[in-house]
Amino acid sequence: MKILQINSYDGNGGAARAAARLNEALKLHNIESNLIVNYKYGSHPEIKTFSANPITKLYTFSLIGLEQVLTKLRLKKEKIPFSIPFIGKSIQKHTAVKEADILHLHWTNQGFLTIKSLEKLLALGKPVVWTFHDSYAFTGGCHVRYDCENYKLQCGNCPVVKNSTSNDVSHQFWKKKHNLYSKYRFQIVTPSNWMGSAVRNSSLLNNFPILTIPNAIDANLFKPLDKVEARLKLGLSADKFIMLSGFMPSKVDKHKGVSYLIEALDLLADRHDCKNVELVIFGNKPGTETPQMSVSTSYLGTINNDELLATVYAAADIFLTTTLDDNLPNTVMESLACGTPVISFSTGGVPDMVKHEETGYLAKYKSSEDFCTGILWAINHPNRKELNDQARQLVLESFSMEAVGKKHADLYKSLLH
Template structure:
């Protein structure tokens, strides 16, 4: 069985990381897997990049220009929406022709167009599509943030100026997606049970096969280690309790840094002794911009992509906090838990599937900085820390290893192939 994994980027973003890990897991499991990306960033021979720099840029820019026009030339939400009106036809590529299964992941921002996906479906090859967010089940958005219009048909989109109309851009793209899906069946896989239920409620995906399989993690890299050595390697203090926050762009409001700042301020007010005993490690772009807003000593490390160094930073920390306002199944929580670090997140999306409340971490009430503060204080000063750490490691090894995930995907591939032969 030969599988072609298709993703916009090779390494940048959570979907790219997950797709790469899946490729490795499948190859280790005896399934021949390759990856096709728009943005190739390494010399990995298992990863092929699209050729034609000008064409790739044009697809990206044309889509942004059309969205910009519908936003009345305002930058708000410019990179939160996708319409897949332009992209590369991959059906002519050797990698596509050699594959038995086409496995789509995050294919936005000029990688594939809806017409291109229709061509893939018309080829007759079985298609599996891993949903890293809700976009395949909506008109144009990746985050619904409480909107339920997609359960019937997208319209009056809140991302568009004036809340759109009954026949706005979201409605038009919805229709195009519906036409695309009429070309053939797709086996949809959500990365969390929460997203699986959201997808099943979508009017667009009604009648489609939808299941859930978590992203895999490389437990040979993300594993427990010497905390003292990790802090020495990263030049972090040995005598403080360290809170870790990780995000690709720290200033992204959906990642909830403002809630962590408020939680830390409440902790400093309620427990003044924590000011000298506690530090906050911030990992991600623009970390310096928020460092001075926290009441504790702050250690902005910038953006880090190297997995080995990421694992070191996790090991150096005492608790990992991700107060996101919308999440699927965050790789970062999985990685921290694999390193034995208890995690805290809001009760949203797939986070409660990863964190078992007060067993391996703390699930705070949604958008509650006060409960976030309680969780941090509970883990650092009240809970049986070693038990939390052991439970976190056990949870990852039981649910998220590459072998387990590869086995589940192999079953999906076999079912897709069987369905194809049945239809023939």
């Protein structure tokens, strides 16, 4: 049984990390699985690419940039991810595709698989699994839906595109997808129950087979460490209550909900003596705009080493995320694996991982006040070790490489037999 995992990139984004982890998880079950990407950023020798030589790599990079430019010309200045697949490449004749028994698609946008190239893959007649890391496959182009429900109809009148009408570009691509999906079937995998529910409510794919299997995490790498030693390694205070948060570009970043975190910290400063509280942020790039915080804040910058990243999670007392729309965020899973509880809004796939007042705190959606209440709950918790242990145990039971790999192995076997 040969499985080919297909993704746009390696190491860049949540889908890439999820695909790479699944690829390794399957090997634990003696399944021959390979990961191939459209554009390869890293140097991992086992990750293959459709752009293997300098000329094809330059061509691929050009297509990525060209699609981004063409897409922006059709969109309003909204901070909502949206793809219009005008251009791409056909991969159905590639040796790795021909040799595979099952094709497993992940995130395939940005100059990679168009509707036509996807049709050529499906026409091969091989079993195809497609993991939905966002909403693109069942919408007219948006990756993040927020409160828009046009995907339940036929898209159109899109709040993101210019000249929005009932027959705008979102509806046109909805029709192209509808035409494709009426001809071919494939197995859908959603990492979260939230995403699975959205697919079942969609007008495009509500009659397709849907299975919810979470992304995997290497629990041997992301694991609890001695907090004092971890903080010493990072140069952090051993005595403070440390709150950790991820990538923070600006106050106006809609998807990450940074403004709600800032408001929650303002409330925290009013309600609690924060002289022994510190916010630590990782993922910020040099020169990136950083908002003013009402509590002491340290920036660790971009971290590209998973072992160091695990140390960062393990050093913290809690992890904070104000994401407004997320499938199954890796940061939440990584934090829990390291025994660090998570404070989050109750949104997306987060409730699949964060059990309220057991492995963290689920605040009311977009309520900065309740988010602040969650932080205070963690600060004042009488048994933090119990929270740490519960967070870790949840990951071992449901999200380990062994557990997730087995569920995928069973799925593949059922498709072949």
